[in-house]
Amino acid sequence: MEEKSVIVSSPFEFHLVHLDLKGAPPKVSYLAEIFPLLHALGANGILLEYEDMFPYDGELKPVCANDAYSTSEIKEILKLAKLHDLEIIPLIQTFGHMEFVLKHKEFCHLREVAMFPNTVNPHSKESLRLICTMIDQVVALHGDLRWFHIGCDEVYYLGEGEESKEWLQQGENTIEKLCLAHMKAVASHVVSAHPTVKPVVWDDMLRGMKEEILRDSGIAQLTELMIWDYSPDLEVDSKVNLIEKYQKCDFSKLWFASAFKGATGVNQCLTLIGHHLKNHQQWLKVAESIPAGIIRGITLTGWQRYDHFSVLCELLPVGVPSLAVCLQTLKNGGYSEKVKEDVEKLLGISSLEIDTFMSDISGTFPGSEILSLVTQIAFYLKPSVDELLENNRYVTGWFSPYHRKRKKIHPIMIHHFQPDALRLLTKWNAVMQELHTAMEKVFYASAVEEWMEENVQLSLQRLQGTVDDLDRAIQALS
CATH class of the missing domain: 3.20.20.80 (Glycosidases)
Structure with missing residues (x-):
């Protein structure tokens, strides 16, 4: 039977x-x-x-x-x-x-x-x-x-x-x-x-x-x-x-x-x-x-x-x-x-990963693009900025806070990290803009602003600050 x-x-x-x-x-x-x-x-x-x-x-x-x-x-x-x-x-x-x-x-x-x-x-x-x-x-x-x-x-x-x-x-x-x-x-x-x-x-x-x-x-x-x-x-x-x-x-x-x-x-x-x-x-x-x-x-x-x-x-x-x-x-x-x-x-x-955080996730459910972009930010934004500013030997060795404050830079070193910094900044600004647009469909402006300030802006500001200081240092060279 x-x-x-x-x-x-x-x-x-x-x-x-x-x-x-x-x-x-x-x-x-x-x-x-x-x-x-x-x-x-x-x-x-x-x-x-x-x-x-x-x-x-x-x-x-x-x-x-x-x-x-x-x-x-x-x-x-x-x-x-x-x-x-x-x-x-x-x-x-x-x-x-x-x-x-x-x-x-x-x-x-x-x-x-x-x-x-x-x-x-x-x-x-x-x-x-x-x-x-x-x-x-x-x-x-x-x-x-x-x-x-x-x-x-x-x-x-x-x-x-x-x-x-x-x-x-x-x-x-x-x-x-x-x-x-x-x-x-x-x-x-x-x-x-x-x-x-x-x-x-x-x-x-x-x-x-x-x-x-x-x-x-x-x-x-x-x-x-x-x-x-x-x-x-x-x-x-x-x-x-x-x-x-x-x-x-x-x-x-x-x-x-x-x-x-x-x-x-x-x-x-x-x-x-x-x-x-x-x-x-x-x-x-x-x-x-x-x-x-x-x-x-x-x-x-x-x-x-x-x-x-x-x-x-x-x-x-x-x-x-x-x-x-x-x-x-x-x-x-x-x-x-x-x-x-x-x-x-x-x-x-x-x-679907059950027991680990998914580093790459997309879906078709309402708000799924928010999940996808938040995942990118959580996994890659801070680590990529930290990697450039804290582990890149050209930044730590030739463009430290001491150098930045005094607008000093060895001209050769500019080529070793400026392209990376600009590429990173462009990428993360684009992701942030995309997330901002996706979040505005779901949440009110105050919530979008709060989340961005808490989770995105600090890393972006560090990166932007480095790029700005580099521009000033380059101007001081000429």
Whole structure:
């Protein structure tokens, strides 16, 4: 009798792709191109972290970034998502990671610690009113919402504000109780003002809490937890134990959160697919080790900055191959040669490298030219400039900083490195121009400027400076 091949499919009902808009937010025209691809790869939802890109109104207007989406653009994003069967879950930070609000002079008095703009003061009625207004404005633009992510991860310096210090000295008050009280207040507002919407919270502030404290708080009746871990060697057993603990604390439904990019280095430029693939393989093992029906879905996070003030990490188009591999791995319940082939076909990439950075990559997916050019810059720009300026004996020996400052050059030596320097400069200026044009199709000018300044300009300026100094030295000879 012929054996039937076992079709393994995803243990998750939802595969959400996280779009982190606090850095290099894509233009709506790019989302229109990428949403059909996400659907084809196996995504059926978007966790949309608005940060300062939402068109807040009234007293919240100062929060909006210069490039914030307009109301009509948000409606267009929602329409596009619906068209491609992608359920939108908005994410607004309401506790930690509040720099986008608390950095503004209008709201800086609502900080937990006066010096630091990351955590909101949980004792202030005004803080809660502001947060509730943010939530209401976001919900008002989204029809048919089922979930709303209220953040609440990495609430640094909680308990260190003056009001908190006083409060903690009273009775049996603890930082855990303070944390839970604020989460509950925010979640309660969502539930009472928007009865059909369920709040979701990151789990890290609750992980270390005793079962009794967590259960007695009543937070489980109000929220669903999203357990996040982005490491490739995520411990399956400890996750299973954590899930059991959360179940004992009455959380009926849980979510997982993995990462497809933005979790391997604060200024990371290229995405190592293998690192993220392993993370998803571990999450699949966790899903296999727990009873069915507990987990609602998994969010593939794609961080664009580590926080509001840090530099950009990998741009969204750069992370698309990693996202594709991870989504297809989840959809198929594991990674295989067929998954690799399917991804190559869907992205128009001839040969995907999983365990090393690809030094030469092209594709046909939206934004693939950005990946190709960023790869060239990451692999070749800095090394080629360093090679010329630091390892070329004619430059180091006959055109050192000492010579450059005094406009001194041996005439014979000019011919030994000027052509190379000019050729390099022409080449990299052309690549930069090409990348600039490609990025402007996807991102706003501020993001293009920031990425270029961080990743390209320093090497180009060094090269240009050498060429300029050489010109001056040559003029001094005549």
